[in-house]
Amino acid sequence: MKKLIAVLVPLTLALTACVSTNTTMGTTGMQSTTQQLGNTALKIAINAKCTTELNNTAAWQTATKLMTATQKQNIQSEICGCVSEKAPQSVTAVDLATAAIDPAARNTIVTNAVTKTINACVAEAVK
Template identity: 70%
Template sequence: MKKLAALVALTSFALTACVTTESTGTAASNTTQQLGMVAIKVAINAKCTTELNSLPAWKTATRVMTDEQKTNVQGQICGCVSEKAPQSVTAVDLATAAIDPQARATIVSNVVTKTINQCVAEAIK
């Protein structure tokens, strides 16, 4: 009887360890993805501002705007780009962005390029 109780206890302990390991691995993966998304959003905002200021159409359109209007529209456009980023980035990209600054720069450049024109069009409407 004691052997059976010991066997049950040992089996329960082993199964609990398996469950704990799997959930910890998932939590670590989710944390890495969240860190990657934060890193990408910050970089996207900076890249968006730079890209926007270099667009000839933006330069022309902002000539008649006050600084406050320009800042508001720029915030709206870059906010749009940041919101659309999760739709353009894979989980692998997020994990890579959390770890590798060079990969993050490439990912950010691709995301901004894909979405900035769409967001400018939305902001103008």
């Protein structure tokens, strides 16, 4: 997990540096491209963290004991997909900038974002 994040953030920053702007794109276009890349990297990290959290939760292990592997995977994909979509909404631009620089902060930001949204997404999936 940490290795994945350690690879994705520098890669995202490197790709952002390669983006060229033309006169019609301007600064606003560059900011939105950077934000999109940052959000994509964040969603990948959040999805990985969500999967880990679910698999390590005793309630999840008990609830999925009688499910087939396909059923378990489908529900896990639904829950973590929800978390990946909702969790970035709780991350500020300052958090994203900090996450790009500080690996410890990145882990904390991802963990907090998953923790804030996973229960709501589990509740949605169970309905």
